[in-house]
Amino acid sequence: MSAGEPPAPIPGARLLFSIDPGVSYLNHGSFGAVPIGVQRAQQRLRDETESNPLRFYAQGLNDRIIHTRRHLAAFVGADAEGSALVPNTTAGASLVLGSVKLEPTDEVLVTDHAYGSVALATRRRCRRAGATVRTVALPMPAADGELVSRVRAALRPGRTKLLIIDQIASATAMTFPVREITAAAHEHDIPVLVDAAHVPGMLPVDVASSGADFWVGNFHKWAFAPRGTALLSVAPPWRRKMEPLVVSWEQDQGYPHSVEFQGTLDYSPWLAAPTGLFTLRTLGWDQVRAHNSALAAYGQRVVAEALDVPVGDLPRPADPDLAMRVVPLPAGLATTPPEAQALRNHISDKLAVETAVNAWGGRGLLRLSAQVYNRPEEYDRFAERLPQLLHDYRR
Structure with missing residues (x-):
């Protein structure tokens, strides 16, 4: 499955935020992130x-x-x-x-x-x-x-x-x-x-x-x-x-x-x-939407590829501007809200990656968000390390 081409970063956008550089914050959707200004x-x-x-x-x-x-x-x-x-x-x-x-x-x-x-x-x-x-x-x-x-x-x-x-x-x-x-x-x-x-x-x-x-x-x-x-x-x-x-x-x-x-x-x-x-408009709202939706799609694809999720199992958004995507987790993982929270915490602790994990319909869903402070390599590193973490977590 091709991962596609990620979008080019918006110049200077990452410097507007105080996100910890030691954390891949791929979960803007939960609590947002407030620009420094x-x-x-x-x-x-x-x-x-x-x-x-x-x-x-x-x-x-x-x-x-x-x-x-x-x-x-x-x-x-x-x-x-x-x-x-x-x-x-x-x-x-x-x-x-x-x-x-x-x-x-x-x-x-x-x-x-x-x-x-x-x-x-x-x-x-x-x-x-x-x-x-x-x-x-x-x-x-x-x-x-x-x-x-x-x-x-x-x-x-x-x-x-x-x-x-x-x-x-x-x-x-x-x-x-x-x-x-x-x-x-x-x-x-x-x-x-x-x-x-x-x-x-x-x-x-x-x-x-x-x-x-x-x-x-x-x-x-x-x-x-x-x-x-x-x-x-x-x-x-x-x-x-x-x-x-x-x-x-x-x-x-x-x-x-x-x-x-x-x-x-x-x-x-x-x-x-x-x-x-004002900050959103200064960055260019159309540009921000295009960047975030493309990066979220890229993140979904590379993580799904790493987890061997078939293309047909990936939910496709009806709106092209959507900056959140989900990847179904392997069967048996995060099937209840407490299990989903525990897995989210484990990913955070072991990989220094913030994501959202939800239980829906008896299946665990990994939700990835994309914002202008994110970079494609954060999703790449996450995709490389997640399969082994999940393998060890299930043992």
Whole structure:
């Protein structure tokens, strides 16, 4: 199997990050990596806060939050007046779950690609309401038409009160046709929450045209924002129904102010987030996307070749800009979440390589991410050493 040609590095891009040079950090998708310039912008905001905390919190903070929110919303094509800054996608999903009315006869529909913490939040919300969580299995890989058809068949008009669908699934790195799936759900007046945790900064998106009732995406993964920065976009009919997870002083102002203002929260990640977008645009977003997707594909190919994974078993992304790829691990490895975590830790400890290992569908999946600080030789070295490590690990 040919490994293909890796992309040329983007000049100077690696110097923008403080990643440990002794570690091959091939897992940007989990926690991102904040550019040095953004780190410094955030530190200046922390310094400003500590120089006069009362002034920072009491004079003009709301205006600065609104300015940031408008900046981030414009980047993803969302209505700024219907969007709110939240700490992460899971927090946004929990907010939505708490704002959708559920009765004991109701259900929330998720897929077997749902992110773990979102699935946990859904189960807790349904348990408290006496409602049901139902999971629809979606194959990997699958054509968009099949995905839409399977979700449509799983909907139960009158009972399904919310559909949660990933735009990019974390464990499987699959993309889903959220616009078409949302349209299918709306045929039965079923609202849709799109988990877009990996979308901002990786894929071009126009939230307003997606039709989603709720859309939430992290900016601290692929958009170079400090960790703790995400945007929740809510369609007009739902905005008055949104209730914050914690009540604070802006409660009477309603959404989005009631959600965003949380007293003595550290707002420096949000306020520094536009610097992350500036960094991305300075590098050239089209160039970054092309580089990252090509490098992720290269990494997937060389690792799969080393593990003797047939070409036909490699999931191919529907979107060419995808910067995450998965490689199926040998049968019997990492088949449960604890086993997957243990293997991930072992790879980190023994090879000084950071990856993501997930258990999905009874199979271990190695997920590789690519970012501008990565180099092809990191994937080459990993591919050379991984087979022996897995052989020894199974003994």
